[in-house]
Amino acid sequence: MLEGKELTKRFGGIAALSQVSFALPEGLIVGLIGPNGAGKTTLFNSIAGAFKPSSGQVIFKGKEITGLSTDRICRRGIARTFQVTRPFDEMTCLENVGVAVINRARPVSSPWRDAAYETLRFVGLGNQADLEAKRLNLIEKKRLEMARALATEPSLLMLDEVLGGLNSREIGEAVDLIRKLRDEWGLTVFWIEHVMGAIMSTAQRIIVLDQGKKLMEGTPEEVAEDRRVIHAYLGE
Ligand SMILES: Nc1ncnc2c1ncn2[C@@H]1O[C@H](COP(=O)(O)OP(=O)(O)OP(=O)(O)O)[C@@H](O)[C@H]1O
Ligand SMILES: [Mg+2]
Structure with missing residues (x-):
């Protein structure tokens, strides 16, 4: 449904995102995790049109959408939430x-x-x-x-840390809602989250970013056991 090809985003001399490639299958919940500053929100911004990637391509339902404006991308069926909410x-x-x-x-x-x-x-x-x-x-x-x-009415919903600040009952309710969007509405969900218990038990696949690079991708079980991932979060 969504494909990123060697996406790179530089801010001045810093590569917030470096050659990141991935493919999101339709109808799944895919988690995007990684330590603070790993480039997760930057990847969302590069997909959703908040800014143009410095290089690389974004393909949605077989068509290139790299660098299109946010409203045009939205009309193609991609919606995203913001880490810091911005209502009118x-x-x-x-x-x-x-x-x-x-x-x-x-x-x-x-x-x-x-x-x-x-x-x-x-x-x-x-x-x-x-x-x-x-x-x-x-x-x-x-x-x-x-x-x-x-x-x-998106077909792809991108969620940027919707569980931050919620208590465990509220987290349970929000997770039920996200599952319902996949199972009853048929949405594909791309989901950034720091609440590990919730994302690991809900997402079918997990992509891990660290320092702007894709560290690995796999099932929640594979990711949780991977030494590189543990190292990225906890150090030596
Ligand atoms: N608009 C911007 N201008 C300059 N630097 C930026 C900008 N947006 C992000 N960065 C930098 O890019 C890097 C990645 O930031 P990003 O917000 O994507 O991380 P993140 O993985 O979403 O982190 P968090 O888990 O804390 O939300 C950081 O070093 C950040 O300071
Ligand atoms: Mg972020």
Whole structure:
């Protein structure tokens, strides 16, 4: 579904991403892990159009999308959440999701308000629809972020640390939601996460980045046992 070919992103003299290649099969949850500063968010930004990779290619459903603008990539069916949530603070939750509904590739069959409300209900924010986004707490902001991504009707959903700051019950609920997106909505999920228990028990494959390079890729079991991965996280 999504393929990265030798993606490199330099900021000045630093290569935040260096020759990273990967292929994401359709319908799976694929985890992206690695220590802080490994280049995970940079890889997402390079895929989703936040910036152009310095070199390399991004192929989505067989077509090259390298360097396209964020809105064009979104209309092709890729949605992403941000590590630091960025809602339109002064707008209500319903309006925030409405912006995403209106920017869908497919024409909206129902009024945008109905479609936006349905999505809010799905993520558990039905009661907060008319609340200004700035009034939400951290967990609710993460749910809103997810609703905004889902409302564009993506086929590929990229999640950047949606579990940070959640307690174990909330993590369980969020993981159930992500599983449901794969199993019932048929979405492919590319998921950056530091909460290891959650990602290792949910993702079918894991890609590991370290210092801008792909360290390895495998099943959660293979990754958890790999010496290079343990070393990258824990040192000698
Ligand atoms: N816009 C930018 N300008 C300059 N340097 C950047 C920029 N974005 C990221 N970097 C640098 O690129 C490297 C990778 O950062 P990135 O945010 O991709 O890491 P990450 O794996 O997402 O880390 P974390 O787990 O802490 O979120 C870091 O050294 C970071 O400082
Ligand atoms: Mg990051």
